[in-house]
Amino acid sequence: MNELAILTKAMIQERKDIAIAIIGGFIAGIAGVCLFATSGYLISQTVFAPPLYTLIVLTSLVKILGLLRAASRYAERLYSHQATFSLLSNLRTSFFAKLVPLTPGILGQKRSGELLARIVGDVESLQHYFLRVAYPPVIVVMVFLATVLFTSAFSFWMACLFVLGMLITAFVVPGLVLLGQRKIHGRVRRQRAVLSTEVTELLYGFRDLKVYGQLNKREQKLHHASAALADEQQAAARHLLRGQSLHAFATHLISWGVLVLGAYLIMGGSLAGVYLAMLIMASLTVFEEAAPMATLPAYKQDSEHAAKRLAETVHAADLLPPQPSGVLFVNQGISIELSGVSFQYKDEGRPALRDISLPIPAGSKTAIVGPSGSGKTTIIELLLKLRTPTDGQILLNGASVKELDEASIWQASNVVLQHSHFFRGTIRENLLLNEECHSDEELLAMLDKAQLPNVSLDDTVYEKGENLSEGEKQRLALARAMLRKGRLWLLDEPTSSLDYVTEQRVFQNLLTQAEDDTLLLISHRLTGLEEMDRILVMDQGRVIEAGTYSELMEQKGYFYELKQIELQMIGEA
Numbered sequence: 180m181n182e183l184a185i186l187t188k189a190m191i192q193e194r195k196d197i198a199i200a201i202i203g204g205f206i207a208g209i210a211g212v213c214l215f216a217t218s219g220y221l222i223s224q225t226v227f228a229p230p231l232y233t234l235i236v237l238t239s240l241v242k243i244l245g246l247l248r249a250a251s252r253y254a255e256r257l258y259s260h261q262a263t264f265s266l267l268s269n270l271r272t273s274f275f276a277k278l279v280p281l282t283p284g285i286l287g288q289k290r291s292g293e294l295l296a297r298i299v300g301d302v303e304s305l306q307h308y309f310l311r312v313a314y315p316p317v318i319v320v321m322v323f324l325a326t327v328l329f330t331s332a333f334s335f336w337m338a339c340l341f342v343l344g345m346l347i348t349a350f351v352v353p354g355l356v357l358l359g360q361r362k363i364h365g366r367v368r369r370q371r372a373v374l375s376t377e378v379t380e381l382l383y384g385f386r387d388l389k390v391y392g393q394l395n396k397r398e399q400k401l402h403h404a405s406a407a408l409a410d411e412q413q414a415a416a417r418h419l420l421r422g423q424s425l426h427a428f429a430t431h432l433i434s435w436g437v438l439v440l441g442a443y444l445i446m447g448g449s450l451a452g453v454y455l456a457m458l459i460m461a462s463l464t465v466f467e468e469a470a471p472m473a474t475l476p477a478y479k480q481d482s483e484h485a486a487k488r489l490a491e492t493v494h495a496a497d498l499l500p501p502q503p504s505g506v507l508f509v510n511q512g513i514s515i516e517l518s519g520v521s522f523q524y525k526d527e528g529r530p531a532l533r534d535i536s537l538p539i540p541a542g543s544k545t546a547i548v549g550p551s552g553s554g555k556t557t558i559i560e561l562l563l564k565l566r567t568p569t570d571g572q573i574l575l576n577g578a579s580v581k582e583l584d585e586a587s588i589w590q591a592s593n594v595v596l597q598h599s600h601f602f603r604g605t606i607r608e609n610l611l612l613n614e615e616c617h618s619d620e621e622l623l624a625m626l627d628k629a630q631l632p633n634v635s636l637d638d639t640v641y642e643k644g645e646n647l648s649e650g651e652k653q654r655l656a657l658a659r660a661m662l663r664k665g666r667l668w669l670l671d672e673p674t675s676s677l678d679y680v681t682e683q684r685v686f687q688n689l690l691t692q693a694e695d696d697t698l699l700l701i702s703h704r705l706t707g708l709e710e711m712d713r714i715l716v717m718d719q720g721r722v723i724e725a726g727t728y729s730e731l732m733e734q735k736g737y738f739y740e741l742k743q744i745e746l747q748m749i750g751e752a
């Protein structure tokens with residue numbers, strides 16, 4: 180199985196720990212068999228009143244074997260778990276590294292709750308592959324073969340019975356457990372995905388659901404999903420339990436077989452009676468060692484499924500071409516040229532951008548205005564190489580975006596998106612997201628420029644900036660962008676939640692800092708656009724008007740009408 184090849188490769192990296200774990204497991208298994216076999220032999224020998232030294236040797240052997248078993252079992256557990264955790268940590272890191280370049284596309288295709296549950300659950304499931312699938316059979320077979328070899332010294336037929344027992348417990352019982360397993364586990368996985376989607380949606384939408392009186396309904400849905408998952412898990416556990424019972428039944432049957440065959444051989448004179456208890460004890464112990472085989476199919480299937488889904492999720496990463504070598508330098512002024520650019524979102528009926536051609540010289544200030552949904556944000560996403568144009572090409576400093584390494588574009592850009600993300604931590608930590616170093620004085624000066632003078636750098640920021648107002652979030656995001664050294668400013672409605680006075684102050688500071696830089700500003704408000712070199716008016720994915728503020732006002736077109744409406748709304752008409 181191809182997907183499990185990733186795991187096998189990861190296991191090879193941990194071969195030293197795995198080898199020690201296997202040796203430890205083998206010694207523990209064989210010491211257990213010898214321990215109980217010796218006990219059986221000791222019991223039988225006492226009947227014949229052997230010399231005292233025989234009893235002393237045998238009881239000492241029992242004690243030594245007991246100690247050996249405990250010590251080697253400890254070593255086995257220690258090294259197998261050590262190998263598992265290193266394996267998991269390597270898998271997590273390599274999986275995450277593959278996942279990162281796939282965003283945001285992958286998040287657009289999947290519901291985030293389901294995706295989160297899948298990734299976390301699947302990576303966790305993989306830990307069972309080594310601990311419960313790959314390595315127990317190796318130990319079971321080794322211990323069985325050693326026991327069969329030992330038994331054959333006493334009786335060929337007894338050894339055959341042990342081999343039969345091995346085939347039943349290692350292959351027949353797991354095979355039977357596998358039947359029906361697929362269906363049950365499929366249902367558990369589906370139900371788990373439903374539950375985590377419900378939980379994520381309830382957590383993210385808690386406030387809106389409460390305000391719209393939908394919280395109870397949604398909570399009930401969550402309870403149903405949770406109860407359904409519990410039912411499916413119970414069914415899966417019952418199935419597994421049936422497998423374990425079947426295994427216990429089979430092993431006891433074999434032990435009875437050993438007793439009957441032993442009695443028959445003793446009666447025939449081909450086996451000494453003193454060995455019977457020893458063989459029975461050996462059979463009971465060796466089959467106990469094989470107990471993990473009963474649950475192996477469940478874990479195997481789970482791991483295979485998890486590995487398959489993880490491989491599917493990151494498969495696209497392997498298909499992604501390596502990033503081109505072109506670089507956009509941070510300290511260079513940046514010119515933009517869009518020629519014949521069109522873009523259509525996947526599965527959308529109409530294009531978001533249609534045949535856009537515009538040159539934006541280095542150092543110029545351009546505003547994009549237009550009704551909601553006209554394609555303004557999409558332009559920024561294309562410039563940042565987060566999406567690829569369906570048609571046409573975009574040049575940055577004369578180089579096609581296709582030829583540029585995306586990381587260098589992000590490095591050279593100061594970006595404020597419509598919804599900036601904030602992490603749980605302090606204001607300082609949220610300002611210093613990039614690797615640039617800034618003193619506290621610089622940070623405070625920047626907060627001042629962004630009109631957040633009363634904020635302390637040690638103030639706590641909750642997850643997603645929950646304790647900040649929308650306006651504060653926007654100013655913090657602006658301060659974060661203003662700390663960067665890029666020469667391209669891409670600002671998507673960065674001040675839409677600010678009052679006019681604060682907006683103008685922030686804007687002036689921004690324009691002063693970006694004096695020689697290229698600035699692209701998406702704005703719904705038309706106030707303050709007088710200072711822009713060029714204003715583009717967009718509608719339904721096209722640029723329908725372009726010019727300076729005064730040119731557009733003179734044209735008395737769409738922009739002029741928008742301006743009149745805005746003036747009326749703010750009472751300045």
Ligand SMILES: Nc1ncnc2c1ncn2[C@@H]1O[C@H](COP(=O)(O)OP(=O)(O)OP(=O)(O)O)[C@@H](O)[C@H]1O
Pocket residue numbers: 287524525527531549550551552553554555556557558
């Ligand atoms: N991830 C997406 N998947 C599918 N369609 C999308 C996606 N994002 C945007 N669109 C569609 O593309 C079109 C342009 O969207 P875009 O966000 O660029 O508009 P906008 O002018 O920035 O809007 P707003 O002013 O409301 O932010 C819209 O019709 C929108 O529905």
